Amino acid sequence: MTKKIVPVIMAGGKGTRLWPLSRAAAPKQFIRFVGDKTLFQETLRRVSDPALYEPPVVLTNEEFRFLVAEQARELDIEIAAIVLEPVARNTAAAVAAAATLVRDRLDEDTIMHVLGSDYEIVAGDTYFGCVNIAAATAAEGKLVTFGIQPTEPATGYGYIEGGKTLPTGARAVARFIEKPPRNKAEDMVATDGFYWNSGMFMFSVSSLLADMRSFATETLRAAEAAFTKSARDLDFIRLDKEAFSAAPNISIDYAIMEKTSNAAVVPSAFKWSDLGGWDSVWKSGSRDEYGNVAAGHTTVVNTKNSLIMTHGVHLAVQGMDNIAVIASEDAVYVGRLQDSQDVGNLVKVLAAAPTTSQLTETHPTSYRPWGGYTSVLKGDRFQVKRIFVTPGKKLSLQKHHHRSEHWIVVKGTAEVTIGDNVQMLRENESVYIPLGEVHRLANPGKIMLELIEVQTGSYLGEDDIIRIVDEFGRS
Known part of the structure; x- marks a missing residue:
């Protein structure tokens, strides 16, 4: 039996309210907003103390699997398992699958700490004091929320309304309350014993599974079958699609927490935000003397109470009040901070138009198991990309039917295979890959390889790749 806690990190969600930085294929948990770490990386760091935690289990989906692996690698943090959900089924089925994995690898007495990867949390003494209270309460058989x-x-x-105080310092849950209207929210805030539902939980595997057998039998059955029939794929565990799809689309709150008589809540005074909109990012940021939060290359003049953030062009903002100006590499959002909750509706308008739908799906930068690329410039019959390859990784041995490529190394060392010829390219050296020629790119060095790729041809889509050999199982 382990005395440590197993973190279970939910990292599969797709959000739209932080557009244009957050996209369907690059949601907020993997984005760097103000600091140099993403929300997912900050979550990993909160559960990295080996005296308290076992290595985490991460649940995500097919699209994000290499983002998860790469961002953990950047921090040199070990992940026990990356579990891939084949379809979205909300949190109940995901937590049940994780509990099945933990039970099989450790035992039913193991305590799980279920937490989202897209919260901003100040993890100081107050936070870890709450974690310790939750762990002690979970060890008594309770299903604990923060x-x-x-x-x-x-x-x-x-x-959440708290009830009687338990010996550990947690409180029994009197009731859960749906998102309230303003007047009811004001009444609850003015009354002691009401708390925001954080979406974080702690419980033993045995306690969770017992309540799932009582209240969520169909969900548990589907999750256990999906794990039993799962397949290993490189460093990932792929849950069986047919079995997992049979699970109801329901959250752990609705499936278990609101039905059980065994729920407890830990009153938590640490700083927490779900960063559900640009107004939340502004509230949680470090504001200057005029109430502005600025990040990236910005110039702000005669402006107050505003959020100015860029991941691309230099932003110059003058004479504004209470606005958000957010720039990604390929789009800019401007709106009043109080209208931040309506960004999702704006994204729906963009997604419905063929000319702008791509802006809601992907960033110019895409990540792959070997590194990734950024689209720099597109034109008629040509495209320019910045390609980056992680040390020790290689792309597939491949060819193209419709394009030729020019590669110029700007950083690191490249091992280039063209037909039967293998050559080394160093900084400022280049090579030409003719249309239809079998080729491969690898990084044999110790630092990131970066190169500029110029594609020319009649068709430049990513689906014009014929993989002959691929170490990531994609050929």
Whole structure:
């Protein structure tokens, strides 16, 4: 029996309210907003103390699997398992699958700490004090949630009413309350014992599975079958699609927590935000004397109470109040901070138009198991990309039917295979790959390989890749 806690990190969600930085294929948990770490990486760091935690289990989906692996690698943090959900089924089925894995690898007495990867949390003494109370309460057989001490009458969160105080310092849950109207939120904030529902949980595997057998039999059956029939794929565990698809699309809150009589809440006064909109990012940021939060290359003049953030062009903002100006590499959003919750509706408009739908799906930068690429410039019959390859990785041995390529190394060393010829390219050296020629790119060095690729031809889509040999199982 382990005395440590197993973190279970949910990292599969797709959000739209932080567009244009967050996209369907690159959601907020994997984006760097203000600091140099993503929300997912900050989550990994919170559960990295080996005295308290076992290596984490991460649940995500097919699209994000290499983002998860790469961002953990950047921090040199070990992940026990990356579990791939074949279809979206909300949190109940995902947690049940994770519990099945933990039970099989460790035992039913193991305590799981289920947490999202897209919260901003200040993990100081207050936070870890709450973690310790939750662990002690979970060891007593309770299903524990963390209730955030509200700082305002927010209507975007569910609430929890605390009941009697338990010996560990947690409280029994009196009831869960749906997202309330403003007047009810004001009443609850003014009354002691009401908390925001953080979406974080702690419980033993045995306690969770017992309540799932009582209240979520269909979900548990599907999750256990999906794990039993799962397949290993490189460093990933692929849940069986047919079995997992049979699970109801329901959250752990609705499936278990609101039905069980065994729920407890830990009153939590640490700083927490779900960063559900640009107004939340502004509230959680470090504001200057005029109330502005600025990140990236910005110049701000005669402006107050605003959020100015760029991942691309230099932003110069003048004479504004209470606005958000957000720039990615290929799009800019401008709107009032109080309208931040409506960004999702704007994204729906963009997604419905053929000329703008791509702006809601992907960033110019895409990640692959070997590294990734950034689209720099597109034109008629040509495209320019910045390609980056992780040390020790190689692309597939491949060819193209419709394009030729020119590669110029700008950083690191490239091992280039063209037909039967293998050559080394160093900085400022280049090579030409003719249309139809079998070729491969690898990074044999110790630093990141970066090169500029110029594609020319009649068709430049990513589906014009014929993989002959691929170490990632894609040929």
